[in-house]
Amino acid sequence: MTATANLAARLGGAVGAEHMIAAEEELAAYAVDGFVPGAVVRPTSAEGAVEAVRFAVAEKLGLLPLGSRSKCEIGMAPSRYDVALDMTGVREIAHYDAGDLTLSVDAGMPLRELEIFLKRHGQFLPLAVPCFESTTAGGVIASGIDSALRMQYGTARDFLIGAEFVDGTGQLCKSGGRVVKNVTGYDLHKLLIGSLGTLGAITRVNFRTFPLPATSGGHVASFANCEGALSYKRSVEKAGLPLGNLEVLSPEVSRMIRAILQKCEASVPGALERKEWHVYSSYEGNEPVVQRISRDLERIAREAGAAHSEILEPAADDSLGGMLREAYEWLRWAGPATVICRLALPEVTPGILTKLSGLMDGELVRGAFLVRAMGTVYFAAVAEEVTEAAAVAFAKIALGAKWVAAANNGHASLLHAPTEVKSKLALAPESEKEFAFQQRIKLAFDPSSVFAPGRIVGGL
Amino acid sequence: MKSLLGARNVLDQTEDLILYEYDGSVEKARPDLVVFPHTTEEVSRVVKLALRYEVPVVGRGAGTGLSGGALARGGGVMIVFARMNKILEVDTDNCRAVVQPGVVNLDLTREVEHAGLYFAPDPSSAKSCTIGGNVAENAGGPHTLAYGVTANHVAALELVLPDGEIVRVGSRHGDVRGYDLCGLFVGSEGTLALVTEITVKLSRKAEAVKTLLAIFETIDHASQAVVEITARGITPAACEMLDGWTLRVVEDYIHAGFPRDSGAVLLLEVEGLREGVEGQAAAIEEVCRTCRAREVRVAKDERERDLLWKGRKNAFGALGRLAPSNYVLDGVIPRSKLPQALQRIRGIGEKFGFHVGNIFHAGDGNLHPIVLYDPRNQEQFEKAIAASHEIVRACVELGGALTGEHGVGMEKNELMTLSFSEADLALMLRVHDAMNPDSSLNPGKIFPLSKGCGEIRIKKKAGDMNA
Numbered sequence: 001m002t003a004t005a006n007l008a009a010r011l012g013g014a015v016g017a018e019h020m021i022a023a024e025e026e027l028a029a030y031a032v033d034g035f036v037p038g039a040v041v042r043p044t045s046a047e048g049a050v051e052a053v054r055f056a057v058a059e060k061l062g063l064l065p066l067g068s069r070s071k072c073e074i075g076m077a078p079s080r081y082d083v084a085l086d087m088t089g090v091r092e093i094a095h096y097d098a099g100d101l102t103l104s105v106d107a108g109m110p111l112r113e114l115e116i117f118l119k120r121h122g123q124f125l126p127l128a129v130p131c132f133e134s135t136t137a138g139g140v141i142a143s144g145i146d147s148a149l150r151m152q153y154g155t156a157r158d159f160l161i162g163a164e165f166v167d168g169t170g171q172l173c174k175s176g177g178r179v180v181k182n183v184t185g186y187d188l189h190k191l192l193i194g195s196l197g198t199l200g201a202i203t204r205v206n207f208r209t210f211p212l213p214a215t216s217g218g219h220v221a222s223f224a225n226c227e228g229a230l231s232y233k234r235s236v237e238k239a240g241l242p243l244g245n246l247e248v249l250s251p252e253v254s255r256m257i258r259a260i261l262q263k264c265e266a267s268v269p270g271a272l273e274r275k276e277w278h279v280y281s282s283y284e285g286n287e288p289v290v291q292r293i294s295r296d297l298e299r300i301a302r303e304a305g306a307a308h309s310e311i312l313e314p315a316a317d318d319s320l321g322g323m324l325r326e327a328y329e330w331l332r333w334a335g336p337a338t339v340i341c342r343l344a345l346p347e348v349t350p351g352i353l354t355k356l357s358g359l360m361d362g363e364l365v366r367g368a369f370l371v372r373a374m375g376t377v378y379f380a381a382v383a384e385e386v387t388e389a390a391a392v393a394f395a396k397i398a399l400g401a402k403w404v405a406a407a408n409n410g411h412a413s414l415l416h417a418p419t420e421v422k423s424k425l426a427l428a429p430e431s432e433k434e435f436a437f438q439q440r441i442k443l444a445f446d447p448s449s450v451f452a453p454g455r456i457v458g459g460l
Numbered sequence: 461m462k463s464l465l466g467a468r469n470v471l472d473q474t475e476d477l478i479l480y481e482y483d484g485s486v487e488k489a490r491p492d493l494v495v496f497p498h499t500t501e502e503v504s505r506v507v508k509l510a511l512r513y514e515v516p517v518v519g520r521g522a523g524t525g526l527s528g529g530a531l532a533r534g535g536g537v538m539i540v541f542a543r544m545n546k547i548l549e550v551d552t553d554n555c556r557a558v559v560q561p562g563v564v565n566l567d568l569t570r571e572v573e574h575a576g577l578y579f580a581p582d583p584s585s586a587k588s589c590t591i592g593g594n595v596a597e598n599a600g601g602p603h604t605l606a607y608g609v610t611a612n613h614v615a616a617l618e619l620v621l622p623d624g625e626i627v628r629v630g631s632r633h634g635d636v637r638g639y640d641l642c643g644l645f646v647g648s649e650g651t652l653a654l655v656t657e658i659t660v661k662l663s664r665k666a667e668a669v670k671t672l673l674a675i676f677e678t679i680d681h682a683s684q685a686v687v688e689i690t691a692r693g694i695t696p697a698a699c700e701m702l703d704g705w706t707l708r709v710v711e712d713y714i715h716a717g718f719p720r721d722s723g724a725v726l727l728l729e730v731e732g733l734r735e736g737v738e739g740q741a742a743a744i745e746e747v748c749r750t751c752r753a754r755e756v757r758v759a760k761d762e763r764e765r766d767l768l769w770k771g772r773k774n775a776f777g778a779l780g781r782l783a784p785s786n787y788v789l790d791g792v793i794p795r796s797k798l799p800q801a802l803q804r805i806r807g808i809g810e811k812f813g814f815h816v817g818n819i820f821h822a823g824d825g826n827l828h829p830i831v832l833y834d835p836r837n838q839e840q841f842e843k844a845i846a847a848s849h850e851i852v853r854a855c856v857e858l859g860g861a862l863t864g865e866h867g868v869g870m871e872k873n874e875l876m877t878l879s880f881s882e883a884d885l886a887l888m889l890r891v892h893d894a895m896n897p898d899s900s901l902n903p904g905k906i907f908p909l910s911k912g913c914g915e916i917r918i919k920k921k922a923g924d925m926n927a
Binding site for chain 2: 097098099100101102122123146154155157158167171172173174175177178179180181182183184185186187188190191193194195199210211212234238240241242285286288289291292293344345346347374375376409410411413429430431433434435437438440441442443444445447456457458460
């Protein structure tokens, strides 16, 4: 019996053989950054997850909890990865109080199914996140990916009201609750957001839900350069309009979007035919509110000297809004090799974008920028060939992005990079003190380091 | 301590210390020393000195808290942040401000309102409570219904750890690298670290506001209206309820214009673009009328609006005229269960022989039942506590929580087991111990002492330190 088969058999003994995924080729589908686990367990209850974690603790194995695996490459490669804990089999709606607008759902529930369910009650969850078709409620929390609707609804931190999870001692724990306002005990569930599976295996998440808006609108303003686009974005922010999304698209991003939309014969906003910088706004409300916002945006665009301004048709708005929600997904596949960094900055200036562009000078890569509301920048560098030179250039670009962010009072994280690039990056935590602090949290949750060690920069 | 901070910044006489043995709760605990640092470095040095003498340290803002969070349960040194009250930076372009913990909540809004901005968390004590205290307790307020509690408005913190080390967490942007430590510290009730600087997110003032007063014959009709407003997906900026008994007391004192013969009123506010506010106000009015509101008034002007809010925000002061003391609870229930919850509270009051008043954040299900009692009457005091515990238990049974905005403190720590299992508390305690291993910081809070959790492990007296 091979070591892998042996592990699978013993784990099957603990959790039930029917919950094991055994075929070697299936194991390969659970690879993270090139590491293939020795066994995959797919429980159908939180108790099953508890058993799997207890087994891993007892056997001193590394275990990585996973959802649909659509974003498991965010973060660094795990330093130990023996068992994949596939949570997609734990997927019930545990509790829904439509009258209270609160929802408690198992970690493996896909967001798309949840959307359909909530829509029947005239509600929704404002998690407009990439890989929406497959992503799970637990996975999206662990990934920490931001939502395209954050300008209006905030991030998951603002509407995740509680969670249940298996901690590193194999106990099923919870924090928060099912009510919209609650300060009882420590908000441990907030630590799970962006924890990349390193603190616990999320089994259930509780959310505040929101009423579906009556109608929505979209607008694009186009500018000859990024100065014009960013200055317009600033004016829109200052106008205090209740926008769901406000994003600046570099010409390269627009070109990519146009190409994809044309390929799937979807409606393309006319503005994207122009090789300019575009600023997209989306908004919602009743008809008078939507009309008012459209009017104001047209006026602000005119005053900002926009080369073009356009209120989008519903079909074009849907396709552009959908593309921007999925930006992380298609940027990954924008070329044979891609690096995506996300920068969180207090303020985005043309100077910062110029510096980031400068990182690509002399390299055989092209760059694309997406500046989301609140100072979030998605910066992608795409190479046409996977070569050693490209890997070196990527490593330089990823590190450069970190420096640029730090120099501007912000920080950067690596959302995607080929495995060979990650291994070239000797990323150190930006603040030793803060890192030591994070380490204490990791130890409190996971004293024997069973969960996905190494996924967070610095080795947590 | 005196050589560290100067004699002016240290209190050690009993007559001074007794002023600091109270907060807004029914609890009492006297510190051995009270100090007033001016800088983060001073806070760090005070903490290090206290550590050397093995005495506990507790932080305090304005002492308006309602759960005993800012009381020195284990004696020791109380760090009062009143003199760290500078607004260090305001960035109106990017809606950020950096403040010291002793800045009064409303003072920040006053500082930035010229730019059309404000600080959203608005506890009733906004005129006196500090932002450091708001962070420690994750404070709410009437308008958190639409805009979220303090945690939603904090981007970064500077902290002094129990060993005196100074650390920064979070980022000016708000997104974090690694774990969301800022999210953990906001609302940790001063049991993990002392907050010495806060980067807050400022909000933009809405262009239009409409304040409505819906008047009902019975509290059942009023709570049904709240259920209906919530279920229809209308989110007012605020939705407050006063029952008839409470509003009569308030009206006698404030003359806010609440109708004395009504069973309950809802004070509702809608904000946003002019075009949206009109529609929302009309929808709310329709719901209220369907739920048998006797009348729905719209505040005509700023003056009338301010008066209505004055009635709401000063209600607890008005109730103070009826009894020597009152016990304000803070349970939360699912909004769909509001009528049942209020019925149960009425029943519990009757059982213990109290009239329980209700003035609360109805829109987010955050109840504030008020039990009036005389603390000098030991039997009555004990009955008030027993009634309160039963109310909290009822909230949890209805699917709710112990506390919505006041915190657990030393008031509800023994009730934590109603909501949390041993495994939940064990993990919370490990997180506590990871930051505050000796419980030297704010001991005896949050965790049930009866379970052997969160014991007060540091016991030496502070007398020697005062050299």
